[in-house]
Amino acid sequence: KQEVTQIPAALSVPEGENLVLNCSFTDSAIYNLQWFRQDPGKGLTSLLLIQSSQREQTSGRLNASLDKSSGRSTLYIAASQPGDSATYLCAVVSGGYQKVTFGTGTKLQVIP
Amino acid sequence: EPEVTQTPSHQVTQMGQEVILRCVPISNHLYFYWYRQILGQKVEFLVSFYNNEISEKSEIFDDQFSVERPDGSNFTLKIRSTKLEDSAMYFCASSVVKSAFFGQGTRLTVV
Numbered sequence: 001k002q003e004v005t006q007i008p009a010a011l012s013v014p015e016g017e018n019l020v021l022n023c024s025f026t027d028s029a030i031y032n033l034q035w036f037r038q039d040p041g042k043g044l045t046s047l048l049l050i051q052s053s054q055r056e057q058t059s060g061r062l063n064a065s066l067d068k069s070s071g072r073s074t075l076y077i078a079a080s081q082p083g084d085s086a087t088y089l090c091a092v093v094s095g096g097y098q099k100v101t102f103g104t105g106t107k108l109q110v111i112p
Numbered sequence: 113e114p115e116v117t118q119t120p121s122h123q124v125t126q127m128g129q130e131v132i133l134r135c136v137p138i139s140n141h142l143y144f145y146w147y148r149q150i151l152g153q154k155v156e157f158l159v160s161f162y163n164n165e166i167s168e169k170s171e172i173f174d175d176q177f178s179v180e181r182p183d184g185s186n187f188t189l190k191i192r193s194t195k196l197e198d199s200a201m202y203f204c205a206s207s208v209v210k211s212a213f214f215g216q217g218t219r220l221t222v223v
Binding site for chain 2 (some may be wrong): 032034036041042043044046049089091093095096097098099100101102103104105
């Protein structure tokens, strides 16, 4: 059974700091890994999708890496801003019916 | 860009009532899913649907729940006899070529 864990559960940083969010998964037989952002009480906003054959993806100030063999991914946020405050979810697609398994999330607060 | 559409965005229902949550997946997708997120908790898998039948379901998805794809475009989640603990955000997703796309969710409040 696939399990996804995110560390830390919560993070508070001053504005402008670079930060790293971590995700680990137990079954390395994944199709892809996706990072989402979720604002309080809102839906899921897809940030980055990394296919299993890829090592990283970049979008603006965000960079996500994937090490499938070790079951790890990181989301790097450069020059953090207060608008980055949200919960960040890691999710992997695996299994015969391409089920998505979500991590527990990292709640990020960027302090002005 | 194609997207998964969910209606309504928010539904309030009385305990014991039946609710139907609706989703329009992306048209050429083959796999369909429902997920649930209780406030403050993680997003949990409920059920996957492929080739007009349930392909996998979690232990949460008991006899109270059912899914249907009635007309080839809509994908519905029915919750019979709702309980207070069914209050949550429900997300629909569809997938093709191993990439899942999520709707913006329906917030269900059972009072």
